[in-house]
Amino acid sequence: MRLALPALLIGAVATAALQIARYAAEPAPAKVDAVIVLGAAVWQNQPSPVFEERIKHGIQLIRNQAADYLILTGGIGIADAHAESAVAHQYALAAGVPAQRMLTEAVSTVTAENLAQACALMKQHGLDNALIVSDPLHMKRAMTLARDIGITAYAAPTPTSRYRSWHTKAESLAYETFFYLSHLVIRLTPAAPRCAG
Template identity: 30%
Template sequence: MTITGVGVCALALAPLAWTRLAAAGRRSDVERVAHRPVAVVLGAAAWPEGPSPLLARRLDLAVALMERGRVDRILVSGDNREVSNRETDTMTRYLVERGVPADRVEADPWGYRTWDTCTRVGRWYGVDAAVMVTQSFHLPRTIALARAAGIDALGVGDSSMGARRRSTLIGYLREIPAAAKALRDALTRPDPLRSGRPDPTDI
């Protein structure tokens, strides 16, 4: 590989390295994560009959965090439009059906992107410390953006490789371009609250 090629690769991977550095020492598991007031569960695909398998695994982690006293409440954030099968309604219903008290669950219906979620839960819901809950491949970027948004963030990730191998591999590959966009968001700090809600086309 030429020097130019090496430089291009380094530039392409630099944002991914940033997410890893920002999350260093902040990823844990349900049993060992330090207490935070709230778990923030990021949305994923919802189906008409309920959460997709990856989303259900995130929600199961949040239930476990609550049961073990690692968090006091759960905030779900996602796209609650009909076109997305009402993600946050689906997430809330799933949690309550599994024993989480309804008054311990709050929903952010406009979490269209990870950056939107991180800035919104801080500015609109008063979250300044949280356990971020998502898949392991998404966790470093989530923690990095939460910290950039001013949240003292820890993270618990679902290692989904054994259960959803294809989706997980795609998720890891997607993190390369997604990390570049995340770094742009963190540096330029675009306001996701345009006229009260984020732009659903900016994904």
């Protein structure tokens, strides 16, 4: 019995990590209402390399007519002067995305809040479905959160990633596994994330 619980925990962690690493997106419709770019760190008034990859992918999807609106998420992080979404908005504007095709929220600080606030924007603007843009290893958790919050969502992982070395990939996978399993527990409680709208 003493070994049973640790073995079960190890098995659960290993299974979750494998699901995250091997996550395959379901086919998305040819066009959806919105592209949601999940927030990430900014460096002063510039997106971090990880965030830049997400923004660039969101911009490309808009250029390819995959959606009508680009939803940019993320508030002001610790020691930052600018909201992540504001930095992303300026980046996309400079890349030629019309301001009227962008929606932003600037209060969220974690993935669940990104998606809850994006859900509220979708409701306000009558948008029914969305592509979720983030890093490949983030997609399993992001998609689970989106669906739990109530967004009809399809995965659109970045084709490139700043997590390239075995070390950075391992760190990212460990991080995602912990927070994915944490969400599976939280979703059963009153603290589960809800659409902010």
